[in-house]
Amino acid sequence: MKCDDNCETQLISPQQSQLVYRAMQNGLSRREALKLLGIGGLAAAGLGSLPGIPGAYAGETGDGTPRKGGSIRVAAHSSSTMDTLDPALGDTAIDYVRAFTFYNGLTQFDEKLTPQPCLAESFETTDNGGRWVFTLRQGVTFHSGKSLTPQDVVFSLMRHKDPDTGSKVMSMAEQIDSVRAIDDRRVEINLVSPNIELPSILAVSHMMIVAEGTSDFASGNGTGPFVCQQFTPGVRSVALRNDNYWREGGGPWLDRIEMVGISDESARINALLSGDVQLINSVSGRNAGRIEQSQGSAIKSVNSGNYTDLVMRVDQQPTSAPEFREAMKYLFDRDQILRVALRGYGEVANDQPVAPGTPYYFDGLAQREYDPDRAASLLKKAGLDGARVPLVVSPAASYSEEMGQFLQQSASRAGLQLALNRVPADGYWSNHWMKHPLGFGNINPRPTANILLSQFFLSSAPWNESGWHNEKFDQLLIASRSEPDAATRRQMYADMQTLIHDEGGIGIPVFLSDIDGYDTRLGGMQRTVPLGGLMAYMFPEFVWWKG
Amino acid sequence: MRHTLAVLVLSRLASSLVTLFLVSLVIFAITALLPGDTAQQILGQFATPEQVAALRVQLGLDHPALIRYWHWLSGFVTGDLGQSASNGVPVAQLLAARLPNSLILAAVTTAISVPLALVMGMVAAMRRGGTTDRVLNLVTLSMVALPEFLVATLAVLLFAVKLGWLPALSYVANVESFTDFLKIYTMPVLTLCFVLVAQMARMTRAALIDQLDSAYVEMARLKGVPPMRRVLRHALPNAVGPIANAVALSLSYLIGGVIIVETIFNYPGIAGLMVDAVSNRDLALVQACAMLFCGAYLLLVMLADLCAILSNPRLRNR
Numbered sequence: 127m128k129c130d131d132n133c134e135t136q137l138i139s140p141q142q143s144q145l146v147y148r149a150m151q152n153g154l155s156r157r158e159a160l161k162l163l164g165i166g167g168l169a170a171a172g173l174g175s176l177p178g179i180p181g182a183y184a185g186e187t188g189d190g191t192p193r194k195g196g197s198i199r200v201a202a203h204s205s206s207t208m209d210t211l212d213p214a215l216g217d218t219a220i221d222y223v224r225a226f227t228f229y230n231g232l233t234q235f236d237e238k239l240t241p242q243p244c245l246a247e248s249f250e251t252t253d254n255g256g257r258w259v260f261t262l263r264q265g266v267t268f269h270s271g272k273s274l275t276p277q278d279v280v281f282s283l284m285r286h287k288d289p290d291t292g293s294k295v296m297s298m299a300e301q302i303d304s305v306r307a308i309d310d311r312r313v314e315i316n317l318v319s320p321n322i323e324l325p326s327i328l329a330v331s332h333m334m335i336v337a338e339g340t341s342d343f344a345s346g347n348g349t350g351p352f353v354c355q356q357f358t359p360g361v362r363s364v365a366l367r368n369d370n371y372w373r374e375g376g377g378p379w380l381d382r383i384e385m386v387g388i389s390d391e392s393a394r395i396n397a398l399l400s401g402d403v404q405l406i407n408s409v410s411g412r413n414a415g416r417i418e419q420s421q422g423s424a425i426k427s428v429n430s431g432n433y434t435d436l437v438m439r440v441d442q443q444p445t446s447a448p449e450f451r452e453a454m455k456y457l458f459d460r461d462q463i464l465r466v467a468l469r470g471y472g473e474v475a476n477d478q479p480v481a482p483g484t485p486y487y488f489d490g491l492a493q494r495e496y497d498p499d500r501a502a503s504l505l506k507k508a509g510l511d512g513a514r515v516p517l518v519v520s521p522a523a524s525y526s527e528e529m530g531q532f533l534q535q536s537a538s539r540a541g542l543q544l545a546l547n548r549v550p551a552d553g554y555w556s557n558h559w560m561k562h563p564l565g566f567g568n569i570n571p572r573p574t575a576n577i578l579l580s581q582f583f584l585s586s587a588p589w590n591e592s593g594w595h596n597e598k599f600d601q602l603l604i605a606s607r608s609e610p611d612a613a614t615r616r617q618m619y620a621d622m623q624t625l626i627h628d629e630g631g632i633g634i635p636v637f638l639s640d641i642d643g644y645d646t647r648l649g650g651m652q653r654t655v656p657l658g659g660l661m662a663y664m665f666p667e668f669v670w671w672k673g
Numbered sequence: 674m675r676h677t678l679a680v681l682v683l684s685r686l687a688s689s690l691v692t693l694f695l696v697s698l699v700i701f702a703i704t705a706l707l708p709g710d711t712a713q714q715i716l717g718q719f720a721t722p723e724q725v726a727a728l729r730v731q732l733g734l735d736h737p738a739l740i741r742y743w744h745w746l747s748g749f750v751t752g753d754l755g756q757s758a759s760n761g762v763p764v765a766q767l768l769a770a771r772l773p774n775s776l777i778l779a780a781v782t783t784a785i786s787v788p789l790a791l792v793m794g795m796v797a798a799m800r801r802g803g804t805t806d807r808v809l810n811l812v813t814l815s816m817v818a819l820p821e822f823l824v825a826t827l828a829v830l831l832f833a834v835k836l837g838w839l840p841a842l843s844y845v846a847n848v849e850s851f852t853d854f855l856k857i858y859t860m861p862v863l864t865l866c867f868v869l870v871a872q873m874a875r876m877t878r879a880a881l882i883d884q885l886d887s888a889y890v891e892m893a894r895l896k897g898v899p900p901m902r903r904v905l906r907h908a909l910p911n912a913v914g915p916i917a918n919a920v921a922l923s924l925s926y927l928i929g930g931v932i933i934v935e936t937i938f939n940y941p942g943i944a945g946l947m948v949d950a951v952s953n954r955d956l957a958l959v960q961a962c963a964m965l966f967c968g969a970y971l972l973l974v975m976l977a978d979l980c981a982i983l984s985n986p987r988l989r990n991r
Binding site: 201206207208209210217289290292294296297358359360361386387388389390392393396397399400401402403552553555556557581588589 | 757958
């Protein structure tokens with residue numbers, strides 16, 4: 127088996143797709159170019175992305191043909207002295223963007239969240255996910271001039287397992303048993319237990335490949351599309367186009383990208399509207415209208431799978447009663463939350479954590495509607511009607527204050543008194559999250575459904591938010607990691623989502639959209655990767671300046 | 674006289690040291706009381722207890738609080754400000770990158786606001802009760818009442834977004850010509866002047882009026898001394914004490930308290946550094962910033978007192 131799910135659609139090789147792309151560059155239309163290969167019929171089969179060159183079709187988006195040149199400034203919502211160019215330590219959007227600016231991973235997500243070859247030219251597993259072989263691309267050099275070798279990959283991946291690194295993905299890296307070079311081009315990765323989704327894990331920003339033995343990351347010495355000219359934590363970074371970039375026939379286009387952090391949202395929007403920056407992230411639904419109404423700037427809203435969820439601890443009173451938990455899920459007026467709190471920038475969710483539009487989303491579950499009467503009878507059954515229960519909300523969990531207020535109102539209709547307990551954002555995650563019977567959490571998008579479910583729903587997971595234990599779920603999750611048949615795997619994910627929807631201790635009312643604002647002279651912004659704003663942090667390679 | 678002045682300066686310096694020591698203790702205690710520690714802040718929402726424990730050992734957070742304080746203090750006394758826990762960069766280097774920005778902003782603002790405030794205060798005092806005084810009174814009162822975030826935001830909306838004359842952000846790195854300098858500093862300085870001028874002008878007016886009401890000025894007036902000379906030669910030297918104190922307070926605010934202006938204009942100054950440090954529980958950096966602000970405050974107040982003494986013959990010759 128080769129390249130995960132992609133086998134089903136990967137009918138042409140990266141080399142062929144490059145051929146198609148070059149032909150198009152020379153003035154052929156896509157259809158003509160495909161005819162060149164005698165596979166014109168494929169165009170009808172939804173050829174969304176050609177393997178090997180993500181974003182190759184950027185030229186078709188109405189932004190004209192990409193061209194080289196231009197310099198932009200980007201403002202992210204958060205930047206502090208903790209900013210880092212060490213991919214393993216990345217903590218905020220600006221860190222992730224810089225990781226994708228200066229480095230590459232072995233794999234890279236396309237617009238369907240399928241991992242495509244990147245620094246690895248190809249990859250395969252010999253035993254359904256236990257042992258993997260990645261073949262490295264030839265002729266790739268770091269910005270320092272050093273060639274990419276298997277030793278760099280061994281170093282980059284194994285350092286996550288060392289507690290002294292302080293890696294943000296240490297728990298994910300624990301499944302890696304060993305990484306070793308087979309010869310001067312191939313790397314073997316052995317996992318503790320099989321995981322068919324390893325290529326997706328290697329596509330996240332933390333897993334970028336750094337040069338062997340690097341201890342000071344301040345120079346951003348990677349193989350990525352841009353070279354780091356300047357980096358001052360908490361102030362700014364300047365990236366210049368890497369003209370020796372290994373990928374042919376695509377970006378990077380821009381001459382220069384300057385990145386700064388502007389924590390104040392209205393200051394960030396003002397900077398965009400006044401033309402001081404050309405791209406910003408983290409715009410709230412409340413302010414998106416200001417950008418839409420302006421001349422020369424636009425918003426891009428991406429459903430990323432980010433959610434704020436009601437956490438009901440199954441090991442504490444009164445949330446241990448299944449009827450209580452079900453009642454709370456019926457008390458969400460999801461349409462109202464979407465319309466009023468999010469101003470429509472989101473999507474109604476159904477207490478299942480896998481977002482629509484991502485692989486493995488199960489659409490067969492009936493939508494749970496707002497039903498205070500049903501909630502009232504469930505509460506009565508649990509002997510909890512008329513009870514007074516504290517509900518912890520905080521600005522740390524986005525929109526939890528608004529959601530708490532709506533819940534409070536609908537709960538009173540069902541004969542339940544919710545006492546809102548507002549706590550500050552500072553220290554929320556270490557002191558309040560998962561510690562109260564009834565509170566809120568906020569879960570950022572995860573690259574694969576398996577990571578999401580493993581980190582937040584597996585009985586033994588440290589962030590099993592509600593303390594939920596379900597043996598059947600655990601078995602399904604472990605088994606799905608080594609299930610070679612895609613249809614069977616899909617069914618397993620459907621069963622797991624049904625279990626969470628029916629019995630789980632969390633309520634997910636809506637998925638939140640990530641909203642970016644950009645100068646309309648920035649080309650290529652149509653590309654969407656449903657993992658987060660700023661093109662899932664990967665925009666630098668794919669955008670150009672129309673001037 | 675020299676002797677008494679030296680004694681005064683020395684005793685003030687000694688008491689400043691004690692104050693700094695006490696402040697460092699208080700800051701340490703408060704930082705320790707904040708929920709969460711550096712390790713938790715660095716690792717964020719999704720840290721496992723093992724990771725936090727490992728990082729705590731690495732950062733030396735597993736030692737008792739008193740020992741950690743002693744480590745910091747013994748380093749500080751020998752001039753070693755320590756390392757920032759959140760990114761491993763020496764604190765001195767972080768301060769060196771930001772302090773010049775804060776000092777430039779403070780210097781430009783001072784150069785504009787102090788003369789302006791003094792003139793406004795003097796004119797208001799001389800025209801007491803007249804239309805000029807009333808107008809100035811109204812203006813300064815409204816300036817005091819307007820919060821600086823409002824002034825800054827309105828200025829950005831008007832000059833940057835609507836008119837497009839000035840950049841919405843301050844990039845100190847891009848200053849290449851005097852025009853750049855003007856573009857970058859106009860709005861932050863304007864905003865800060867709004868707050869400071871009003872306070873200083875009102876203090877100047879009050880201090881001068883106090884003197885103008887006194888018997889010796891009355892005497893000067895009866896002798897036929899012209900109004901300008903009465904104010905500048907007779908009243909002003911006696912009002913220097915309170916005015917100098919008002920100026921000192923405003924300046925100490927400029928060094929550490931301009932967080933709102935730094936945030937809105939994205940100006941990389943030292944107040945933002947301290948806010949970062951507190952939210953990251955970065956003790957060495959918090960302490961260094963606190964010592965800096967506190968030291969600057971004590972120094973400025975001492976200078977103001979010296980001004981008052983030197984300008985007052987009665988105190989000077991005592």
